[in-house]
Ligand SMILES: Nc1nc2c(c(=O)[nH]1)N[C@H]1C(S)=C(S)[C@@H](COP(=O)(O)OP(=O)(O)OC[C@H]3O[C@@H](n4cnc5c(=O)[nH]c(N)nc54)[C@H](O)[C@@H]3O)O[C@H]1N2
Ligand SMILES: Nc1nc2c(c(=O)[nH]1)N[C@H]1C(S)=C(S)[C@@H](COP(=O)(O)OP(=O)(O)OC[C@H]3O[C@@H](n4cnc5c(=O)[nH]c(N)nc54)[C@H](O)[C@@H]3O)O[C@H]1N2
């Protein structure tokens with residue numbers, strides 16, 4: 001009998017319900033929870049592959065001090081002592097916590113409590129600074145509180161859905177599926193995508209506006225001016241519930257259509273079409289994510305959007321409203337507990353003496369931070385210049401994800417005392433820790449998370465604790481106790497949640513949006529049984545769909561919303577030397593710095609290498625062909641990645657994923673190039689508009705290799721590693737020939753001396769093949785050439801798991817080409833069923849001309865559906881090619 005546990009997916013902010021089944025033999029399978037209101041049973045490719053990422057490979061299993069195993073007592077005492085000492089010598093602002101939207105609410109609550117209420121500094125900031133802080137600031141400016149007004153069902157109820165700066169198909173795939181299904185059922189619904197790139201999300205769009213980077217403020221200013229002159233304006237709502245309309249309108253209407261075209265890079269027809277759609281459609285939802293937030297004008301973008309919804313009164317009603325899509329599973333929970341350096345717990349304001357006093361009385365704490373602390377970029381500057389003496393990093397990997405990442409890594413390395421709590425022993429950040437604390441991961445940890453629509457769900461454990469790993473909340477509470485503070489005597493996350501709920505309701509007469517007073521005094525059994533619910537849920541309130549602001553009731557002291565008179569910013573950062581714009585973001589099947597998705601062969605096979613997407617005309621000008629290696633450079637750093645030439649990319653814009661790091665590639669931490677430029681109001685880095693130069697990276701030799709064991713690649717100027725079924729695959733490039741390639745293979749792949757390679761070397765062409773068999777098993781192979789090598793990669797990877805009994809099959813591996821009896825599947829499109837592009841093409845050639853028929857023939861796209869847009873693209877490409 002398998003045991004089923006209901007929990008929540010630990011990846012994106014959609015917050016899908018997952019049922020984890022543990023069979024008697026311990027094998028775990030996951031499926032979507034049909035009863036969870038976020039996903040109703042659906043999962044995307046990442047959620048579907050969760051069971052492949054929970055092995056203990058690479059996990060930290062016991063505390064370490066200076067790289068040596070230590071007891072919890074020794075490690076925690078040392079942390080408490082070092083923090084106390086720094087505070088005693090240099091004051092409370094000499095220490096800092098850098099935490100994460102991947103902590104559970106209970107972990108987050110304790111970290112914030114310790115820093116703000118007991119240490120007495122507000123130097124607790126989070127990776128949400130890089131993610132949601134422009135939305136937080138925009139919400140607070142407009143609404144007086146950090147409130148997301150709507151619910152997911154609004155996207156289904158709307159007649160117009162605008163997706164700006166959001167690659168929903170890849171980053172919030174289950175919402176994308178819900179939206180796609182709603183549009184299929186009601187084709188009159190219109191979808192507009194605003195993104196410099198033609199992303200997979202455009203697959204369901206009626207209109208794609210390929211906006212110039214950071215053209216959004218101007219576009220929404222233009223929209224406000226247009227609406228004000230139309231019948232869509234809601235004078236009653238404006239008069240009753242807002243102030244500042246006249247000023248916002250005055251600045252907005254100063255932009256002419258020519259200005260708009262110039263700043264947005266859009267043709268007037270498209271601008272007019274977009275304005276007309278918004279004007280004439282009452283039920284409109286504007287969703288936005290990092291193309292809006294991660295900008296030096298991020299907060300203004302948010303307010304420019306909100307202005308349009310306030311002006312039309314289209315907010316907080318079914319099918320209407322601005323909608324910030326949160327990234328991380330608990331970005332929202334972090335905001336609820338005040339995890340940002342400029343917030344206080346339970347949506348209270350650090351600037352307010354009354355709120356500070358209230359929180360301090362509730363906590364019975366010796367002190368309370370009296371001013372905002374350092375925001376992430378400034379925090380690491382303070383680490384670099386020695387102001388921070390002790391730093392605790394929890395559930396985030398800043399050496400990869402912070403802008404100016406090389407400088408951040410150097411700062412961490414130079415900091416006198418660094419504690420890292422992570423689930424892995426070795427990350428680009430953890431390698432510099434003085435004290436490494438092993439944390440419980442997904443499936444082990446226990447608590448709550450809040451998704452983008454304010455829905456609180458439980459993450460429940462279903463796996464045994466690995467080694468001596470401990471929950472993050474426990475680690476912080478123990479350090480708090482050891483620093484001599486009362487108020488950290490918690491026995492379970494239920495105790496913490498009860499306190500968090502009590503604070504939300506404490507002296508809350510409706511003046512604060514965040515109120516979950518219905519859970520005050522909750523006990524362990526009731527906590528364990530919590531069904532997903534949306535806040536607010538004050539004492540006595542029944543669960544149900546909640547929305548804010550349809551009838552005003554904003555959270556400024558006068559209960560009135562504010563229009564913000566935003567100004568259109570300069571958009572380009574390029575100059576003669578750095579003439580291209582770097583845009584960074586995500587791909588479908590990887591999560592952030594790959595510490596978890598990098599473990600899954602299926603997820604790694606969708607895109608196995610870091611890349612730079614560029615427009616064909618830019619590639620031609622630079623003398624770069626598709627699949628060449630390129631070096632990218634900014635004044636801050638360099639990276640080397642593969643080129644993907646595509647017309648989906650706008651001219652002058654280079655897109656590179658944020659995921660690759662030093663564990664998976666030689667030089668692909670893209671944040672090393674990202675300038676530490678931030679939004680002046682939110683402090684959020686501008687990770688999508690960076691001036692760079694691009695040049696070909698010419699190597700003497702290019703290689704592809706496969707190996708059963710994880711290779712230890714050194715002496716290669718370029719390498720990129722990906723997990724494959726039965727082993728690993730590696731792309732390689734070398735500036736010089738090795739004297740002894742066999743020796744290189746032995747070191748890289750750990751091949752014993754007694755195993756001799758099969759293969760050949762052609763001195764004239766430079767081609768080299770070395771294949772190592774141990775009995776019938778292929779254990780490693782290297783394919784090398786003077787040009788990027790033509791090897792059927794996915795077929796080669798499949799050979800790791802195959803038996804190689806006869807010599808003919810062994811020589812097929814040497815040739816790097818499948819025999820006629822073994823078709824090459826090609827690059828993976830559908831990761832759920834491992835269906836490659838070649839199989840899909842052959843199905844199309846066989847007469848399957850729709851996603852459905854391809855699905856019936858190959859199974860591709862029939863599980864999570866994340867690849868359906870790509871399948872449609874392949875069908876269109878094949879049919880177009882056939883028509884030519
Ligand atoms: N597969 C996957 N899903 C994820 C994550 C992941 O790592 N992998 N991470 C999660 C997290 S934490 C987050 S924050 C979300 C992020 O989700 P998204 O914000 O949807 O993802 P990004 O790829 O960062 O950026 C979105 C789009 O903004 C566009 N963009 C760039 N500049 C501009 C601009 O000036 N204006 C406009 N309008 N658009 C612009 C980019 O081209 C990009 O397509 O995803 C979450 N989901
Ligand atoms: N250039 C560029 N940079 C970006 C972005 C971008 O679009 N472009 N996006 C930004 C955004 S939106 C985000 S959210 C950040 C994300 O960036 P990070 O937060 O740095 O990325 P993750 O890989 O999610 O890091 C999470 C870490 O926590 C560990 N971990 C996982 N579970 C647990 C747990 O339960 N407890 C503990 N203690 N550790 C755990 C993981 O192993 C991993 O090391 O990146 C930001 N950086």
Ligand code: SF4
Pocket residue numbers: 009010011012013014015016039042043044045046047048171172173174175
């Ligand atoms: S959309 Fe995918 S990654 Fe996001 S919560 Fe759902 S299953 Fe997880």
Ligand SMILES: [Mo]
Pocket residue numbers: 130131132327328
């Ligand atoms: Mo994020």
